[in-house]
Amino acid sequence: MKNPLEALRLSDLKDGSLLQISGFLADGTSEILIDAILETGVKNLQLICNDTSFPDKGIGRLIKNRRVDKIITTHIGTNIETQKQYLNKEIEIEFVPQGTLIERLRAYGAGLGGILTPVGIGTIVEEGKEKITVNGKEYLLETAIGGGISIIKAKWGDEFGNLKYHGTARNFNPVMALAGKKVIVEIENLLELGGMSPDNVETPGIFVDYIVRGGN
Numbered sequence: 001m002k003n004p005l006e007a008l009r010l011s012d013l014k015d016g017s018l019l020q021i022s023g024f025l026a027d028g029t030s031e032i033l034i035d036a037i038l039e040t041g042v043k044n045l046q047l048i049c050n051d052t053s054f055p056d057k058g059i060g061r062l063i064k065n066r067r068v069d070k071i072i073t074t075h076i077g078t079n080i081e082t083q084k085q086y087l088n089k090e091i092e093i094e095f096v097p098q099g100t101l102i103e104r105l106r107a108y109g110a111g112l113g114g115i116l117t118p119v120g121i122g123t124i125v126e127e128g129k130e131k132i133t134v135n136g137k138e139y140l141l142e143t144a145i146g147g148g149i150s151i152i153k154a155k156w157g158d159e160f161g162n163l164k165y166h167g168t169a170r171n172f173n174p175v176m177a178l179a180g181k182k183v184i185v186e187i188e189n190l191l192e193l194g195g196m197s198p199d200n201v202e203t204p205g206i207f208v209d210y211i212v213r214g215g216n
Contacts, residue, residue: 018148108146109178150180161208
């Protein structure tokens with residue numbers, strides 16, 4: 001069990017670090033760990049995330065406070081601050097189809113170099129990417145991404161880091177755990193070791209490095 005700042009320090013968070021942050025419009029995002037990241041004062045961060053939420057929630061607070069240089073994400077439509085910084089060329093963004101993003105993360109976690117997908121063929125998504133033909137059909141080679149510090153959140157978990165999520169808050173959390181070099185989890189309801197049925201474990205504790213006690 002660590003406090004948030006200690007967990008970030010032990011994960012070697014510094015200027016320019018790569019973070020994989022879970023959540024869908026802040027649902028399933030650890031606000032406690034976002035607070036701690038802001039408190040450290042780090043800047044020039046690189047993010048992999050589904051979206052940039054809203055200016056005053058989740059990942060959006062890192063954007064608003066100008067701590068981020070680059071993002072790999074699926075959309076920024078709900079965050080006017082991200083849009084402004086992008087249009088003013090103050091932040092670099094790589095837009096990725098949602099299914100492709102999660103499969104690139106999963107590929108990294110599985111030790112693969114990437115995936116082949118037909119998504120994006122004939123669109124701007126294919127620009128600069130290698131095309132491979134398999135059985136007469138064209139695919140894009142999408143390289144694996146990950147290897148940074150994963151910031152995730154679970155509704156329940158035990159002292160070993162076995163995790164269970166709640167509803168749609170599960171979203172990107174399991175795959176972010178797979179793709180992280182270091183994984184920090186906020187657990188809302190912390191159980192004693194042995195307090196979780198194996199049938200309820202959605203992310204095994206072997207993937208978790210540091211646990212932070214959370215709130216609701």
